[in-house]
Amino acid sequence: MKSTENRPGWILPTIIFSQFAGTSLWFAGNAVLGDLQRQWGLPAEALGYMTSAVQLGFIAGTLAFAVLAISDRWSPRLVFFACSLLGALFNLGVYAVADGYGSLLAMRFLTGFFLAGIYPVGMKIATGWYRSDLGNALGFLVGALVLGTAFPHLIKGLGQSWPWEAVMVAVSALAAGGGMLMLILVPDGPHLAKGAQFDPKAIAIIFGSRPFRASAFGYFGHMWELYAYWAFVPFVLAAHMSQGRAGEINVSIWTFAVIAAGGLGCAGGGLISLRAGSAPVAFAQLAASGLCCALSPLFFHAPTPVFLAFLVFWGIVVVGDSPQFSALNARNAPRERVGSALTIANCIGFAITIASIQLLNYCAAILDAAYLLLLLTPGPILGLIALRPLLRPAPA
Numbered sequence: 001m002k003s004t005e006n007r008p009g010w011i012l013p014t015i016i017f018s019q020f021a022g023t024s025l026w027f028a029g030n031a032v033l034g035d036l037q038r039q040w041g042l043p044a045e046a047l048g049y050m051t052s053a054v055q056l057g058f059i060a061g062t063l064a065f066a067v068l069a070i071s072d073r074w075s076p077r078l079v080f081f082a083c084s085l086l087g088a089l090f091n092l093g094v095y096a097v098a099d100g101y102g103s104l105l106a107m108r109f110l111t112g113f114f115l116a117g118i119y120p121v122g123m124k125i126a127t128g129w130y131r132s133d134l135g136n137a138l139g140f141l142v143g144a145l146v147l148g149t150a151f152p153h154l155i156k157g158l159g160q161s162w163p164w165e166a167v168m169v170a171v172s173a174l175a176a177g178g179g180m181l182m183l184i185l186v187p188d189g190p191h192l193a194k195g196a197q198f199d200p201k202a203i204a205i206i207f208g209s210r211p212f213r214a215s216a217f218g219y220f221g222h223m224w225e226l227y228a229y230w231a232f233v234p235f236v237l238a239a240h241m242s243q244g245r246a247g248e249i250n251v252s253i254w255t256f257a258v259i260a261a262g263g264l265g266c267a268g269g270g271l272i273s274l275r276a277g278s279a280p281v282a283f284a285q286l287a288a289s290g291l292c293c294a295l296s297p298l299f300f301h302a303p304t305p306v307f308l309a310f311l312v313f314w315g316i317v318v319v320g321d322s323p324q325f326s327a328l329n330a331r332n333a334p335r336e337r338v339g340s341a342l343t344i345a346n347c348i349g350f351a352i353t354i355a356s357i358q359l360l361n362y363c364a365a366i367l368d369a370a371y372l373l374l375l376l377t378p379g380p381i382l383g384l385i386a387l388r389p390l391l392r393p394a395p396a
Helices: 002-006 011-023 033-040 046-067 076-096 101-115 119-127 134-158 164-185 200-207 210-241 251-260 262-276 278-300 304-320 322-332 335-363 369-376 378-391
Strands: none
Touching: 011 076, 011 119, 011 134, 011 164, 033 046, 033 101, 033 164, 046 101, 046 119, 046 210, 046 335, 076 101, 076 119, 076 164, 119 134, 134 164, 134 251, 134 262, 134 322, 200 210, 200 335, 210 251, 210 278, 210 304, 210 322, 210 335, 210 369, 210 378, 251 262, 251 304, 262 278, 262 304, 262 322, 278 304, 278 322, 278 369, 278 378, 304 322, 322 335, 335 369, 369 378
16 A cells, blocks of 8 residues: 555556557558558558558567567666657658558568557556556556557548648657657556566466466457457448448548547446456456447448447447456466466467458458458357356355
8 A cells, every 4th residue: 555655646647648659559550541552552451461460560579578578678668668669660661661562561560569569568567556456557558558549540530631641650759759758757666576487388388277268268259359340440431331321421530439439448347347357347348249240230231320339339348358358367377377378368369360350351352341340250259158167156
């Protein structure tokens, strides 16, 4: 309690803002993809490949940072600052260096690589300042990730007359500024501890734990749906409006609204989990998002206001279980290999996002858009099956 009273009041708001600013790099390319396709003649499937490049970079960065123990060798705030600058630099490279498909994918891969020094390292910085109230703090940080992911779409939507280069510059400036604030205002916390050395050989032992296997496979089902849904929201919105709908909508603004709504799911789920527990909350939100997958063809053909409300609700529940899966994985991982377990689970989870994104990317050209998001249904179903053991009361 003493550490809580002595903690400066600006610590959590600064970490939240810096996390939001840094993670705005994630979907910056997605927000301006339409402009890039028109200017550079990129193919329709560029959406899936560009998004997957960021995910692949994040996986590579996560593994590299874990194997080299980067945030243990150096202060996490220095790592966060350096990665914010480098991520901003490679994001800006789309404007300054890239001139076609190959260089675009390279810049997005490198941006994803340095996001591994922003999102997970920001979590570690928070653990240095929070103990008993860590869960609440992490809920805010996941909410910051959600808003950061959505934010480039808001910039694009509000500045529709802006050139795409201005959006990329604005996002890079925001990310660099967030890294600077973290460096200046957030010193290393009193509870900061070094992680155990990463051990890739521990995978058999890790998944030999039934509780961890249950939470990890539930998380994998969740990840099959999450990023593919976020990536293809603009596509299904545009496809819905192309069917002779009356009126117009700002696709970028509504994409922001759908993704950003997930912050409500994270915050609300966190509050409910204090009473109900993480597993029931994760199960309920995953079930709700799975139902949205199954009903998506029906709502695609509904009137536009109904379809928009449906997508916003889906945006709330599709990511609201993320903080709960993070808590469950951390709680159920073998104590002696927590760091390795979480690293392996995160890498597998993000690898799964590439598979689902590429599936939708391929099917977008051959399948009616109304049925595209239906392909995400197996993820929540399998995740719910995996998660069921954690709903049973522990034996006395």
